[in-house]
Amino acid sequence: MTHKVPSLRARLHQAGIAVNENDTQASPPIPWFVRVLQAFSGWLAAIFLLGFIAMVAASVVESTLGSLSLGAMMLLAAFGLFRVTRSDVGEHLALAVSLAGQLLVAWGLVNVWETSAYLWWVLLGLQGVLALVMPSHTHRGFSAFAASVALYMALAMSAMGSVASGVVLLALTALWLNEFRWPTRIPHVQAWGYGLLVGLLVIQGMAHTGGSLLYFDAQATGIWAALTPWLGVALVALAPVDPRSLMQGDYMALNFALSNEIRRALQSRRDDGAPRSRDGYAIVRLDEQRVAQFQRLAEGESTLDHDERRLHYRLRNDQVRLATDAFFFQEGHAERYEPARYGRFRINEDGEPLLVSLHDSELDLLGASVR
Amino acid sequence: MRGGGVIDRLLLWLGGLALTFAVLFFVAYNWAELGRWPRFGLVQAALVLAVGVAVWGNTQRWVARAALTAASLLVGVLLALLGQVYQSGADPWQLFFVWAMLVLPWVLVSRFELLWLAWLALLNTALWLYFRTWGGALDVWFVSSDATFWWLFVLNTTALVVGEWGVRRRRWRVSRWTLRILALSSGVPITLLMMTLIVDATAFYMPALGVYPLWLAALYGGYRYWRPDLLLVAGGCVSLICVVTLGLARRLLWQGDWQSGSLLMLALAVLVMGAGAVVWLKRLNTETPS
Numbered sequence: 001m002t003h004k005v006p007s008l009r010a011r012l013h014q015a016g017i018a019v020n021e022n023d024t025q026a027s028p029p030i031p032w033f034v035r036v037l038q039a040f041s042g043w044l045a046a047i048f049l050l051g052f053i054a055m056v057a058a059s060v061v062e063s064t065l066g067s068l069s070l071g072a073m074m075l076l077a078a079f080g081l082f083r084v085t086r087s088d089v090g091e092h093l094a095l096a097v098s099l100a101g102q103l104l105v106a107w108g109l110v111n112v113w114e115t116s117a118y119l120w121w122v123l124l125g126l127q128g129v130l131a132l133v134m135p136s137h138t139h140r141g142f143s144a145f146a147a148s149v150a151l152y153m154a155l156a157m158s159a160m161g162s163v164a165s166g167v168v169l170l171a172l173t174a175l176w177l178n179e180f181r182w183p184t185r186i187p188h189v190q191a192w193g194y195g196l197l198v199g200l201l202v203i204q205g206m207a208h209t210g211g212s213l214l215y216f217d218a219q220a221t222g223i224w225a226a227l228t229p230w231l232g233v234a235l236v237a238l239a240p241v242d243p244r245s246l247m248q249g250d251y252m253a254l255n256f257a258l259s260n261e262i263r264r265a266l267q268s269r270r271d272d273g274a275p276r277s278r279d280g281y282a283i284v285r286l287d288e289q290r291v292a293q294f295q296r297l298a299e300g301e302s303t304l305d306h307d308e309r310r311l312h313y314r315l316r317n318d319q320v321r322l323a324t325d326a327f328f329f330q331e332g333h334a335e336r337y338e339p340a341r342y343g344r345f346r347i348n349e350d351g352e353p354l355l356v357s358l359h360d361s362e363l364d365l366l367g368a369s370v371r
Numbered sequence: 372m373r374g375g376g377v378i379d380r381l382l383l384w385l386g387g388l389a390l391t392f393a394v395l396f397f398v399a400y401n402w403a404e405l406g407r408w409p410r411f412g413l414v415q416a417a418l419v420l421a422v423g424v425a426v427w428g429n430t431q432r433w434v435a436r437a438a439l440t441a442a443s444l445l446v447g448v449l450l451a452l453l454g455q456v457y458q459s460g461a462d463p464w465q466l467f468f469v470w471a472m473l474v475l476p477w478v479l480v481s482r483f484e485l486l487w488l489a490w491l492a493l494l495n496t497a498l499w500l501y502f503r504t505w506g507g508a509l510d511v512w513f514v515s516s517d518a519t520f521w522w523l524f525v526l527n528t529t530a531l532v533v534g535e536w537g538v539r540r541r542r543w544r545v546s547r548w549t550l551r552i553l554a555l556s557s558g559v560p561i562t563l564l565m566m567t568l569i570v571d572a573t574a575f576y577m578p579a580l581g582v583y584p585l586w587l588a589a590l591y592g593g594y595r596y597w598r599p600d601l602l603l604v605a606g607g608c609v610s611l612i613c614v615v616t617l618g619l620a621r622r623l624l625w626q627g628d629w630q631s632g633s634l635l636m637l638a639l640a641v642l643v644m645g646a647g648a649v650v651w652l653k654r655l656n657t658e659t660p661s
Contacts, residue, residue, distance in 0.1 A: 033605045034652045041612055041645025048638035055631035088653065092646040096638065316462070316504055333403065354457060 015183040032194070035138045042092060042138070046099035053100065061104070068108035074101030075130070082135045091136055098139060102126070102146075120154030137191040144195025145202075152203045165203045172196045256343060258284065259320035261294040262313050266320075278315045281351055283308055289363065291342065310351035323353040333367075340366055380433055387437040391417070391444045398452065407456060414452055418445040425477075439481040443474040443489070464500035467493050484549045491530055495556070498522050520567075524560040528586075531557050535598070547600065554590070554603050561586050562610040569617050587611065601655055608648040616641055 053061065053070070060066035078098030085091055106123060113119040124147055131143035152164035175193045180186060262282050281298035285308050298310055314321045323345065339360040345353040358366045394417045398410050405413075425438035447470045454466060471493040478490045502519040531553040537543035538550070564579040587607055594603040619640055623633035 030653060031601060031656060033602050034649055037605050037609055038649050041641055045638045045641040048634050048641060052631050052634040052638060088649050089646040092642055096642055
């Protein structure tokens with residue numbers, strides 16, 4: 001058994017893996033959250049640094065070429081610093097300089113292409129290169145993350161956003177499956193893998209919240225765009241989630257004329273210190289069609305005429321609600337309720353209303369909420 | 372559980388959740404066709420079934436837990452259904468609060484951390500919505516009302532303290548991640564309160580001046596010496612960096628005039644603090660490898 005040990009050591013050495021010659025304790029690996037802290041504070045510092053540069057060298061930053069070249073110089077400086085330094089402070093500084101440089105380059109590119117797909121493709125290329133060359137694990141991970149987001153934006157610009165998560169997932173799986181293929185590069189692969197994983201989560205999050213980061217109209221162009229839903233499904237095999245609220249179908253927001261009158265009455269007598277939320281009663285009179293007309297706000301115990309009713313209202317953030325502010329119906333039944341003009345309530349002895357049904361302007365029944 | 376336990380468990384959970392949501396979506400998509408009684412009947416039958424499985428079904432712990440989780444979710448579905456059918460217009464916070472109260476017995480008997488966390492999340496949501504409804508005048512997202520963050524802080528800190536006490540004295544088996552999540556949900560509100568105090572120094576936030584250092588000291592003492600957990604110490608560092616940076620920014624930028632030098636100073640301060648934290652955490656890491 002013993003004669004094999006040197007050969008194993010030799011093979012490891014050949015593969016470029018440092019083996020402890022004696023029994024010195026190797027320092028434990030840096031935990032991931034320390035890297036996160038490093039990335040976070042580097043990013044924060046980069047923002048201030050960029051602000052400083054923008055104020056000192058405003059004329060340089062304003063010209064496209066100036067900000068591009070300044071950004072490139074800062075990236076080179078960061079690269080050099082990463083190579084030279086072995087200390088944490090140096091690595092930290094390099095990270096901040098690099099992030100500020102990236103922001104400057106991105107700024108210059110925005111001047112050239114506005115926010116078009118080209119911009120994101122170029123940024124994707126930049127981040128890819130940085131992820132490959134920058135000799136820092138934090139930076140590699142961050143660049144992989146930024147690259148995956150850039151990929152998503154680039155694809156979304158050509159209305160192919162749903163493909164992005166599939167592509168990233170593919171790259172991620174390929175990376176983790178080959179984690180140990182290149183023994184010297186195991187940490188690199190891990191950094192890329194973590195970065196892409198976070199990127200994938202962000203992309204999925206954006207897709208599920210309806211792409212809140214996208215402030216443009218994605219126009220569908222060409223055959224690729226028509227194919228994207230299929231591509232996305234084939235790659236990820238996840239059904240699209242209905243962006244409507246999780247809880248059931250559609251609803252119609254309700255706003256009754258009576259609510260507005262109650263609100264006006266409240267506003268007219270209210271001083272600034274009045275709460276924006278309260279419960280109270282209004283007195284309404286029923287006309288011959290039994291449509292409620294606002295009379296006054298109820299003050300204490302007052303006697304009611306035979307055609308008057310006490311009605312409980314709730315003031316919430318300056319909005320008056322009678323029972324509910326929404327009428328719920330099954331998904332796709334919206335047209336049926338569009339002509340709604342009246343709501344029918346049941347009122348109990350305490351004046352608590354319950355919305356029963358919606359009616360059109362002729363008081364014909366459209367649909368009931370309680371069957 | 373045998374060797375293939377992970378897959379079994381995963382399938383159990385996915386199956387339980389899928390069944391629960393199937394009930395939800397079945398009712399929603401057949402709203403017009405189902406009358407009032409079938410709607411309620413369906414959800415209630417599913418609820419009884421889930422509880423039945425938990426009580427009389429298989430004696431395996433995980434099956435009971437999955438069944439109780441499904442039952443807890445179904446209570447929420449039932450409450451939402453109640454609100455939709457009888458559009459009585461209860462305030463949203465009431466839904467979450469009643470939901471939390473109703474499922475509390477099951478949460479207690481299930482002895483299941485994830486269900487406890489979900490229950491706490493329900494309470495947090497109820498508190499948040501309550502103050503959205505009855506809260507104060509400030510509508511900035513981060514001060515959506517004055518008292519929310521105080522109450523969230525109190526609630527989550529209490530949960531954290533109880534959890535740690537249980538682990539220490541009662542030998543509860545609580546995973547470290549549960550406690551980390553609790554510590555995070557206690558740290559975020561107090562940090563935001565402190566940052567609000569810096570931006571807007573009104574008397575209402577003044578207690579933060581005393582509470583925040585105490586909280587930091589407790590975090591440090593607790594998770595450096597008592598139960599070492601470097602992740603939480605790192606979280607405290609992030610919180611402190613945020614607060615100090617905002618304080619410096621307010622001094623240098625708001626009150627002083629905008630000078631380029633002050634931006635550079637801020638950048639340097641953040642760099643120094645970040646690098647210092649990293650160096651320190653690395654040293655702690657070599658001292659106490661977790």
